[in-house]
Amino acid sequence: MTEAIRNILKEHGRLSVDISTLTDAADLYQAGMTSHASVNVMLALEANFEIEFPDKFLRRSVFSSVSAISEAVDEIRAAR
Amino acid sequence: MSDISAQDFHDALVAHKLILPVGVPGAFGRGPVFEDVLRRFGDLVTEAAKDDGAEQMLFPPIIDRRVFEKSDYLESFPQLAGTIFSFVGNDAQHREMMNCVHEGKPWSQFQSMTEVVLAPASCYPVYPQFTGTLPEKGRLVDVQNWVFRHEPSPEPTRMQSFRIREMVRGGRPEQVADWRDQWLERGLTLLRRLGLPVEPVTASDPFFGRGGRMLAANQRMQKLKFEVVVPVLSKEKPTAICSFNYHQDHFGLLFDIKTQDGQVAHTACLGFGLERVTMALFRTHGYVPAEWPAEVRKVLWP
Numbered sequence: 001m002t003e004a005i006r007n008i009l010k011e012h013g014r015l016s017v018d019i020s021t022l023t024d025a026a027d028l029y030q031a032g033m034t035s036h037a038s039v040n041v042m043l044a045l046e047a048n049f050e051i052e053f054p055d056k057f058l059r060r061s062v063f064s065s066v067s068a069i070s071e072a073v074d075e076i077r078a079a080r
Numbered sequence: 081m082s083d084i085s086a087q088d089f090h091d092a093l094v095a096h097k098l099i100l101p102v103g104v105p106g107a108f109g110r111g112p113v114f115e116d117v118l119r120r121f122g123d124l125v126t127e128a129a130k131d132d133g134a135e136q137m138l139f140p141p142i143i144d145r146r147v148f149e150k151s152d153y154l155e156s157f158p159q160l161a162g163t164i165f166s167f168v169g170n171d172a173q174h175r176e177m178m179n180c181v182h183e184g185k186p187w188s189q190f191q192s193m194t195e196v197v198l199a200p201a202s203c204y205p206v207y208p209q210f211t212g213t214l215p216e217k218g219r220l221v222d223v224q225n226w227v228f229r230h231e232p233s234p235e236p237t238r239m240q241s242f243r244i245r246e247m248v249r250g251g252r253p254e255q256v257a258d259w260r261d262q263w264l265e266r267g268l269t270l271l272r273r274l275g276l277p278v279e280p281v282t283a284s285d286p287f288f289g290r291g292g293r294m295l296a297a298n299q300r301m302q303k304l305k306f307e308v309v310v311p312v313l314s315k316e317k318p319t320a321i322c323s324f325n326y327h328q329d330h331f332g333l334l335f336d337i338k339t340q341d342g343q344v345a346h347t348a349c350l351g352f353g354l355e356r357v358t359m360a361l362f363r364t365h366g367y368v369p370a371e372w373p374a375e376v377r378k379v380l381w382p
Contacts, residue, residue, distance in 0.1 A: 034333075036295070
């Protein structure tokens with residue numbers, strides 16, 4: 001799954017560095033992702049994983065790293 | 081002060097000839113007594129800012145559509161934006177359009193998008209003026225304009241067109257944050273001298289849609305927006321009359337604004353909603369300025 005997340009970040013994250021140079025724990029906001037870009041990442045994740053982020057997940061920290069996103073997607077899928 | 085309904089407040093403002101209804105909600109005219117108070121409040125802002133050395137700028141209430149498109153406004157607030165369309169057809173199309181108009185049919189198909197949109201805030205035309213490298217002490221601009229928000233409402237403080245007096249700051253992060261903190265104190269002092277029971281609160285913008293909920297949560301968590309609120313209709317839901325927005329590097333990146341050391345500049349703005357401040361004064365002290373408390377009158381009519 002992290003591969004799919006990384007592809008989405010590459011396409012929508014407007015990162016100032018190459019995603020392949022970042023670890024799963026690296027802070028994406030530090031790597032240049034803006035608030036508007038994080039919204040596009042969220043929408044692309046929803047389309048890709050066929051999920052809908054509930055309101056309580058629509059927070060900055062949920063989209064702060066590849067591993068944070070991965071945990072959130074797992075949690076939402078598990079709740080189905 | 082007890083609560084008042086939107087309709088009763090509207091009717092009281094009309095009865096005292098402070099506002100002049102025109103048929104469309106949120107587009108009323110302003111009477112001379114209303115305007116006198118509004119102008120005098122503006123003078124107090126000028127007085128409070130007199131030692132800051134702000135550059136005065138004045139723009140028409142329209143902005144370059146390309147600047148608007150670049151600014152992310154449509155991404156954040158599509159529901160509030162006002163885009164200007166105009167007729168560019170020939171005689172036959174003109175006749176067709178007028179037939180539709182006279183028959184009460186839709187005629188928007190004869191209109192084309194122009195190069196300009198209505199200004200959504202006073203500060204938008206300022207950021208492109210900052211493009212390039214800022215001086216060591218950054219820049220500060222004092223600007224006022226009519227702005228448009230598409231949110232028709234019978235509630236008098238929610239207008240479609242109103243004036244915002246704004247101060248816009250660009251510079252290094254600490255310059256901008258310090259300036260904002262200083263103005264927050266200054267703004268509170270100024271409004272309290274006028275007898276308004278104002279309080280600062282952390283706030284968020286009315287971003288559109290589900291993505292907007294995320295943007296609003298981010299904005300609150302990072303404390304990027306503060307509002308100064310005062311009870312107008314109710315104590316429970318006070319009205320924002322002044323707003324402080326810290327954009328971090330948002331406009332610096334979009335409009336290529338740099339500091340002396342080559343970093344992306346940060347920007348912030350603060351705006352007084354002039355009509356809202358004026359309405360808060362009428363609501364707090366009564367609809368007849370001659371009957372306002374002497375200490376308030378002394379500040380506004382020195």
